[in-house]
Amino acid sequence: MISHSPWLLLAVAVTLYSASIIVYRLFFHPLARFPGPKLAAATRWYEAYFDILKWPGGYFMFEMQRMHRVYGPVVRITPDELHIRDSTWISKLYVSPTEKSVAEFEATIYQNIHLMLDNVARQTAQDGISEMRTNYLAFTTDTVTGLCFRRPLGLLEDDEQAVAWRETTAAVASLTPLAKQFRWLVPIALRIPMFILEGLVPSLSRIVKLRHDMKAAARSATEEREATRSTEKSADEAHAGNRADIFQKILSSDALSPSDKTVDRLAQEGFHAITAGSETTARVLATATYFVLASKQAVMPRLQDELRTVMPYLDSKPPIRDLEQLQWLTPISVSLRDVLLDEEIYPDPMEFRPERWLSDNPELERMSQFWVPFSRGSRMCLGINLALGELYIALASTFRRFPDMELFETLRERDIDVSHDYFLGEASASSQGVRVKAKGGYPS
Incomplete structure (x- = not known):
């Protein structure tokens, strides 16, 4: 009878769990139909790389600009987030502020x-x-x-x-x-x-x-x-x-x-x-x-x-x-x-x-x-x-x-x-x- 190390079983379980999350995000997530890098859709580590590891850090805003040049005005930038680069959306998404005295x-x-x-x-x-x-x-x-x-x-x-x-x-x-x-x-x-x-x-x-x-x-x-x-x-x-x-x-x-x-x-x-x-x-x-x-x-x-x-x-x-x-x-x-x-x-x-x-x-x-x-x-x-x-x-x-x-x-x-x-x-x-x-x- 083959015995398996608990650590091996844990590694397999983590791998299967991670793979299932990635498959869901790429193919079955409500945002799956929107354009964008597949890696960004699969994991937030894509954002983390540009914000933390890529010198001098805080670089994801520039990566989003590149995404829009490649994929258009609406881009999936993380597994759960869309980014819109179309100024005409402002009037649709927000109402005008009121003025108050200062x-x-x-x-x-x-x-x-x-x-x-x-x-x-x-x-x-x-x-x-x-x-x-x-x-x-x-x-x-x-x-x-x-x-x-x-x-x-x-x-x-x-x-x-x-x-x-x-x-x-x-x-x-x-x-x-x-x-x-x-x-x-x-x-x-x-x-x-x-x-x-x-x-x-x-x-x-x-x-x-x-x-x-x-x-x-x-x-x-x-x-x-x-x-x-x-x-x-x-x-x-x-x-x-x-x-x-x-x-x-x-x-x-x-x-x-x-x-x-x-x-x-x-x-x-x-x-x-x-x-x-x-x-x-x-x-x-x-x-x-x-x-x-x-x-x-x-x-x-x-x-x-x-x-x-x-x-x-x-x-x-x-x-x-x-x-x-x-x-x-x-x-x-x-x-x-x-x-x-x-x-x-x-x-x-x-x-x-x-x-x-x-x-x-x-x-x-x-x-x-x-x-x-x-x-x-x-x-x-x-x-x-x-x-x-x-x-x-x-x-x-x-x-x-x-x-x-x-x-x-x-x-x-x-x-x-x-x-x-x-x-x-x-x-x-x-x-x-x-x-x-x-x-x-x-x-x-």
Whole structure:
């Protein structure tokens, strides 16, 4: 009688199971009829290879572009996912966003942008240059944490902490492809003792600490909400005269179910508010600053003329509704890449042409239908109004205060153009950031 090793039987079972999954995905899966590489349809390891193993990582977005060139506008990119590269689908898949006022954010945004510009002036005086990506990240992070939690991280008051936070977000972003493929890594990281993380991976420890802080803040907010219910004073009255933070707004919402108000859910919402509302806007601001300065002779005279109409003084603080009327201050963003870079909608999309957004462009209405950097519908960015407010105020204040600002050894190919996808489209690993010399401006 032939005896079989348990390991051999296990190997055979795993092989048969894997083969059956592959056969199902290739021939019987609901997406089997859609075109695309067979290997991508069979396993997510195809995506993992381009995002993790192919240097410099985060390369799957470029592989998807190749797929569309080969297979057409609709491609099966993973066993369970289709990708559509047809801008006309936007109006079918999403509804248009509504507009809301951002007036309540203005005072905080102006306060923080002037702190940031003071830092830029000081750094230029001390070191000869200032790196704008780090400064913008400090500005957006302190703004979103101040508005959402009534307690900014204080990055605008500490250059070293600002640099450390920039390094942290970059390091964590580089782990995004791994976390996307191996979702069990994040829960494990959250359970590792802080002293071990601080010794092994300092950058990751800062993010994990932020997650723990968010959970503690969420628990405190929940207890505070319960305490106000047990007194004669209502929760709404308790916060009268004080702007409620994001936790109190969620807890007081009648539209959300109890499952949406648990401590863990609140902590996740708070963490996402910080990470999604800081690095994204900072990247856009740094990119916009580069393109304005790189096209300085063509852009700056018109931009300065428009800015003076609403900002007669260097420290003027016009309402956002006035800045929105300045056509050359239209925000530039990077998201939903295929639509925003569709050459049939935006000729030469990689060229910086702010005049394409002026009112005398006959294609403006059509182009605006496909301007979706914040997405649309149920997945639309919830922070769109805050982000737009930051973009308008930050760019207007920066170029009004420093009309003679110049780039310093900043190259588009190295420091701006996207080379990989780490949560955001990022520049080359050798990038030195958007470095400038901030000339002029009033003394701090």
